[in-house]
Amino acid sequence: MTDTRKPLKEFIEHLPFIDTHSHTAGFDLGTPLDDKAGKSLPQVIENDYLLYLSSSCVVPARPPVPEGWRVEDAEEHFQSLLPLLDACRGLSTYAALREGIRELFPFDGEDITTENWKAINEQVVATYRKHGERAWHRNVCRKAGIIRQNQMCVLNYVTDHWDALPEAERAEQKQLLLPSLVLDGYLFTGFASGPVGRERTKQLLEIHPRTRTEYLAMCGDALDLFKEKGGSTVKLLTAYHRTLKFEMVSDEEADALFAKGVESLEAADLHRLQDNLCRHLLRMANQRALPLQVHTGYSLPSQWADPEHLLYLFRDPDLQGLKIDLCHSGWPHEGGGMILARTYRGCYFNLCWTPLLSPTLARRILSEAIDIVPMNKILIGTDCGTPEMMLGATWLIRRVILEVLDQKVAEGQFNLAVARAIAKSILFGNACEFFGLSDDLKAGGDFRA
Ligand SMILES: [Zn+2]
Numbered sequence: 040m041t042d043t044r045k046p047l048k049e050f051i052e053h054l055p056f057i058d059t060h061s062h063t064a065g066f067d068l069g070t071p072l073d074d075k076a077g078k079s080l081p082q083v084i085e086n087d088y089l090l091y092l093s094s095s096c097v098v099p100a101r102p103p104v105p106e107g108w109r110v111e112d113a114e115e116h117f118q119s120l121l122p123l124l125d126a127c128r129g130l131s132t133y134a135a136l137r138e139g140i141r142e143l144f145p146f147d148g149e150d151i152t153t154e155n156w157k158a159i160n161e162q163v164v165a166t167y168r169k170h171g172e173r174a175w176h177r178n179v180c181r182k183a184g185i186i187r188q189n190q191m192c193v194l195n196y197v198t199d200h201w202d203a204l205p206e207a208e209r210a211e212q213k214q215l216l217l218p219s220l221v222l223d224g225y226l227f228t229g230f231a232s233g234p235v236g237r238e239r240t241k242q243l244l245e246i247h248p249r250t251r252t253e254y255l256a257m258c259g260d261a262l263d264l265f266k267e268k269g270g271s272t273v274k275l276l277t278a279y280h281r282t283l284k285f286e287m288v289s290d291e292e293a294d295a296l297f298a299k300g301v302e303s304l305e306a307a308d309l310h311r312l313q314d315n316l317c318r319h320l321l322r323m324a325n326q327r328a329l330p331l332q333v334h335t336g337y338s339l340p341s342q343w344a345d346p347e348h349l350l351y352l353f354r355d356p357d358l359q360g361l362k363i364d365l366c367h368s369g370w371p372h373e374g375g376g377m378i379l380a381r382t383y384r385g386c387y388f389n390l391c392w393t394p395l396l397s398p399t400l401a402r403r404i405l406s407e408a409i410d411i412v413p414m415n416k417i418l419i420g421t422d423c424g425t426p427e428m429m430l431g432a433t434w435l436i437r438r439v440i441l442e443v444l445d446q447k448v449a450e451g452q453f454n455l456a457v458a459r460a461i462a463k464s465i466l467f468g469n470a471c472e473f474f475g476l477s478d479d480l481k482a483g484g485d486f487r488a
Contacts (some may be wrong), residue, residue, distance in 0.1 A: 043455045044445045051462050057470035058188040060420030066372035067232035069200030074172040080160040087424045088132045096126040139431030183433040190216045193236025197268035217271035226313045228280045251297035269410035270328040273324045276334040278344030288315040322357045330362035335369040347374040351381040368393045380416045391420030395437045405443045416462045435439045
């Protein structure tokens with residue numbers, strides 16, 4: 040151990056953290072108003088990445104319960120989860136979840152097993168019933184040193200969901216969360232919450248657009264409403280469904296496509312309409328000073344999510360000043376992402392999720408990013424769906440940053456003071472700048488003080 044490692048470890052463990060990427064506060068639509076129904080251990084385990092992986096490693100892929108497992112079904116649910124759990128015990132994602140659970144619900148033994156799961160489950164159920172999902176999440180954020188946290192959502196989140204909360208609780212949620220409006224629903228793509236958000240937008244604004252111009256005006260009003268309600272950024276998760284390469288498509292062509300009826304368009308035509316709409320949406324976001332967070336990297340085919348597809352955004356005169364966060368390190372195209380962040384002032388290289396996916400990968404990418412990209416351009420985030428995983432991910436992030444910086448100090452690349460400055464920039468200072476947070480936050484003292 041180097042003699043700088045101890046003070047550096049101390050420093051990093053006590054830095055406040057602005058989590059730039061999260062789904063933990065109730066995913067896209069928010070938690071139920073009465074959030075004290077409880078949660079079981081198997082529900083916590085299955086909530087995040089394990090469910091996503093299930094189709095690749097176990098048969099049957101999903102538990103045979105169409106309406107979903109209830110808290111009371113914990114025994115049966117846990118048994119049905121075991122093959123998936125056993126297949127995933129070696130994953131770093133699972134390790135972070137397990138350690139988060141261990142810290143919050145202490146248990147005997149090295150892992151969660153058929154012997155100890157019931158005792159853990161009792162603690163989980165009782166805790167969620169006592170605090171409710173939202174207060175529990177805020178508690179764990181305090182424990183993790185997370186002082187602000189991004190929350191991916193649709194418009195309903197900041198209107199219907201927040202409006203329904205009692206005033207004091209709404210204030211607490213607003214104090215913590217930095218909502219990011221997922222734009223994909225407005226592009227007629229994305230996941231199931233997309234159309235829900237789009238249809239609710241029409242109702243909330245009492246607009247039923249008949250032309251593309253009217254539709255874009257509605258989207259502009261939606262951005263205004265989102266911002267007024269405490270919205271912070273916009274998000275594109277497009278690459279899960281199509282390429283991030285948005286071509287230039289004229290307004291005349293797009294008008295004609297829209298007039299045909301979006302539902303009736305062939306895939307290629309819908310694609311061209313999306314290309315046009317996306318450019319306009321991003322211009323409107325820029326006019327409203329809403330930074331953009333883009334899902335880059337992980338997708339199939341991975342070329343769809345290549346960050347270099349976004350080059351035009353930095354060259355478009357109408358998008359000057361737009362801050363763009365390249366999420367998930369752009370991996371496996373992280374090199375292109377780093378070149379963009381090294382070249383354009385508004386571009387940020389974000390290692391969100393990478394440490395969870397693989398600490399080995401994260402150490403390498405962070406190490407290269409620190410070498411290549413100025414320290415004020417690197418962001419990081421957890422990208423979790425439960426407080427338990429989020430806590431494990433936060434400790435993992437702090438550890439990876441420590442290991443990478445400590446090695447560079449040992450090699451003489453920079454001294455302890457620079458290492459501290461880099462850690463503070465990554466965990467905190469750069470996110471303040473990206474999200475436009477106030478100066479009193481920028482001071483950033485010890486979150487445990
Ligand atoms: Zn995410």
